[in-house]
Amino acid sequence: MYLPSKLLKTSALACVLATSTGAVMAQAVSSPADAVNPLIGSRNGGNTYPGAVVPFGMLQWSPENTRGKHTRTASPSGYQYDATRIRGFSLTHLSGAGCAGASGDIPLMPITIPVTSSPSSDTTDHIYASDFSHADEQAKVGDYRVRLANGVNVELGAAMHSGMARFSFPAGRPANLLVCASDSEVGSSDAAVHVDAATQTITGSVTSGNFCGYLAKADQHSYYTLYFVAHFDRPFTRVGSWHNGTVTLGATSGHGGTSYADKGFPVPGKGSGAWVGFDPAKGPVQVRVGISYVSLANARANLRAEIPADSTLAHVTSQARDAWNKALGHIAIDGGTADQRTTFYTALYHVLLHPNVFSDVNGEYRGFDQHIHHVKTPQHAQYANFSGWDIYRSQLQLLTWLMPKVGSDIAQSLYNQARQNHGEWDRWTHNSGGTHVMSGDPAVPALADIHAFGGHDFDLRGAYASLARAATVPTAHDESNAGCNVECVGERPSLDQWLKLHYIATKSHAWGGAAETLEDVTADFALSQLATEVGDKAGERKFLARAGYWRNLYNPKAAP
Numbered sequence: 001m002y003l004p005s006k007l008l009k010t011s012a013l014a015c016v017l018a019t020s021t022g023a024v025m026a027q028a029v030s031s032p033a034d035a036v037n038p039l040i041g042s043r044n045g046g047n048t049y050p051g052a053v054v055p056f057g058m059l060q061w062s063p064e065n066t067r068g069k070h071t072r073t074a075s076p077s078g079y080q081y082d083a084t085r086i087r088g089f090s091l092t093h094l095s096g097a098g099c100a101g102a103s104g105d106i107p108l109m110p111i112t113i114p115v116t117s118s119p120s121s122d123t124t125d126h127i128y129a130s131d132f133s134h135a136d137e138q139a140k141v142g143d144y145r146v147r148l149a150n151g152v153n154v155e156l157g158a159a160m161h162s163g164m165a166r167f168s169f170p171a172g173r174p175a176n177l178l179v180c181a182s183d184s185e186v187g188s189s190d191a192a193v194h195v196d197a198a199t200q201t202i203t204g205s206v207t208s209g210n211f212c213g214y215l216a217k218a219d220q221h222s223y224y225t226l227y228f229v230a231h232f233d234r235p236f237t238r239v240g241s242w243h244n245g246t247v248t249l250g251a252t253s254g255h256g257g258t259s260y261a262d263k264g265f266p267v268p269g270k271g272s273g274a275w276v277g278f279d280p281a282k283g284p285v286q287v288r289v290g291i292s293y294v295s296l297a298n299a300r301a302n303l304r305a306e307i308p309a310d311s312t313l314a315h316v317t318s319q320a321r322d323a324w325n326k327a328l329g330h331i332a333i334d335g336g337t338a339d340q341r342t343t344f345y346t347a348l349y350h351v352l353l354h355p356n357v358f359s360d361v362n363g364e365y366r367g368f369d370q371h372i373h374h375v376k377t378p379q380h381a382q383y384a385n386f387s388g389w390d391i392y393r394s395q396l397q398l399l400t401w402l403m404p405k406v407g408s409d410i411a412q413s414l415y416n417q418a419r420q421n422h423g424e425w426d427r428w429t430h431n432s433g434g435t436h437v438m439s440g441d442p443a444v445p446a447l448a449d450i451h452a453f454g455g456h457d458f459d460l461r462g463a464y465a466s467l468a469r470a471a472t473v474p475t476a477h478d479e480s481n482a483g484c485n486v487e488c489v490g491e492r493p494s495l496d497q498w499l500k501l502h503y504i505a506t507k508s509h510a511w512g513g514a515a516e517t518l519e520d521v522t523a524d525f526a527l528s529q530l531a532t533e534v535g536d537k538a539g540e541r542k543f544l545a546r547a548g549y550w551r552n553l554y555n556p557k558a559a560p
Contacts, residue, residue: 028332033324035338035345038139041096043081048350049093050079050139052158054320055327055352056383056406059291060093061156061163062144064107064185066125071258071266073185076101086148087129088180089156091163091228091291094385094430095353099212099437100265102430104185105226106206108165108287110152112173115249118242119178120258120271128178141349142320153284157316160357161302162290164316169280176238177285179230180273181254184208187266188257189222193274195239195252200232202274203296207257211428211435214264218483221260223433224366227296229303233286238277244270286313293431294372298360305361327352330402351395355410358384358431366432368420378457380405383413386429388442389519396446400453407455411447415463418443423466424477424491436487439511440519443467443491448526451533464530468539471527474499478509485511492520503552514553521550 029035041048051062065074065083074083076097078090088107109119111128119128136147144156151170157163169175181204182191193204205227213220240247241254254274258266278285288311290303307316328345336344359365359382363375375382383406400407417434418425425443426434444467451460470491478490492498493510504516525547531539 028334029341029345031325032328032345032348033141033321035341036141036324036328036349037342037346038141038144038349039081040342040346041350042075042077042079047075047077047097048079048095049077050137051089051093051144052142052156052163052317052320053093053353054142054158054160054323056160056354056356057158058161058357059091059158059163059289060095060103060353060356061089061091061158061165061289062093063146064088064090064104066129068124068126070120070123070125070183071187071268073101073104076185078104078185081134084133085125085129085131086146087125088178088183089154089165090185091289092226095350096390097211097387100214101185102211103208104183105208106204106228106291107178107180107183108230109178109180110148110150110154110167110169111176111178112150112152112170113176114174115176115178115240115242115247115275118245118247119180119273120182120242121245121269123268140317140321141324143317155313157313158320159306159316161292161299161360162288162306164286164288164307164311164313166284166286166313168284169278171280173280175278175280175285176275177278178273178275179204180271181206182257182271182273183266184258186210186213186264187260188271189259190225190255190257191272192255193241193253193272195236195241195274195276197236197239197252197276200235202230202232202276203299204228204274205296209430209433210260210264211430212264212437212487213260216483216487218489219435219437219487220264223370224293224431226431227292227294227299228289229296229299230287230289231303231309232276234278234282236276237279239274241272241274243272292360293358293366294360294364298362298364302361324349327403351398354385354387354391355383355413356385358382358413368417368426368429368432368434370432371420373416373420379409379412381409382416383410384429384431386410386414386443386446388427388429388446389438389440392442392446392449396449397453400450400455404454405457407450407453408457411450411455411463412458414443414446415459415466418463418466418470423470424475425467425470426491436483436489438486439488439493439516441467441471441492441523442519444471444523444530445526448529451530460530461534464527464534464536467527467530468536468543471495471524471543472499481509484509492523498549501552502546502549517553518550521547524549 074080292298428437
């Protein structure tokens, strides 16, 4: 029996009433942010990161761990709990992703030795990386701290598009900071960095992508550029830059990406960056960083809006904690043990990381067509990093139930991406590009989930028309084998076969026959529910009938 969307809404309302009643009857946790342990999930394949971030934050400032191979991180998130060596603190990360990771853009690494060789040539992370102990590490919401074995104390705080750090160097040793512009987790096709000593500023960009690129040539390319600006509160005592194996003392600019090797990983020994030195006797070094996927000017504007020049790190981390208390406070709990409350609120914390905000404070964002777009009312923000196959079953329902406006904006964001992508809704979107990872057409049940759980503030009719067309008109991508198995480029792989055979055969342009059939059945049922909501009776009947194609997987004459 099918469960209409109205019954889903009724079920969600019952959950809300039960939760609200429980919160009134007993004393709830007063500060849910304090119950979160960001280190949970950073071992046993959880692939989470412990760094500083706010709810749905575009900047995620967190360490990059290494096991001694510069072209690979210890985990797709950049951090693996049992890998106790750090090679940098990057400004962007993905939580819970797989493959070889992605993002990890613009790692900054404080060191206490002279820069005598190129950091890009340190292919085993032996020279410039540093060990650390978990006894010297502290992770809280929006606040990450660690004392490195090289003697540097690192403190990180985050806002939506910006962050602030403090590096406390030991006395009597060189105090240098590497800006490894090209060293995104899975490499880069281009990077640039510029040091302006007069303004105590470093600016630059990195062009990357390549998510799961080692699995298929179709994804071994770049599709986003991240711009950054970093303002320091101390003058630079020395500067330098490097490109590949060449180090140039006194140079204020560096340029060049790692490029992608044949198997989709960064090329060892390639890359660029810059470094600056400080006088450790002058006290800790503080830096304010702003980022943008649109332009350097927007990165500057984001920083000015969120962390102006007179800001303190304590204020930044306090604001982040307040933001997390507000977000986590949508669900009040009581009772249980301290560990159980930590488990609950840490799980909720991870729900509220992705998809994350992708538009700048002025509403601009980089679209899938690589042009600059502007968020239009009633949408508040554009979101990115939609892991469709992974999140349509449960995360989006919970997120939208708690924050209907965020759910609505995510739905509108997906529709915006599709319109910028020739009408194709990608399964796994990473920043301003599609990666096609996994199977099925998860954007359809994602939108149905969002709408069923209260996210109504998006262009439902336009989105439905686009999804219905994608489910009925095969494209060249649908009939292409490019990217298969894991990253088939079509939105509806082998749609022509689906329309003709009413199932996906083992031999197809899809990742698995039976599995793809079940994913398509789910998508078609979701389409029937959306058709109901927009009043398309014919579409409702058609897609509801197609939702029964799962029966074609069974052979009634097969022997038991």
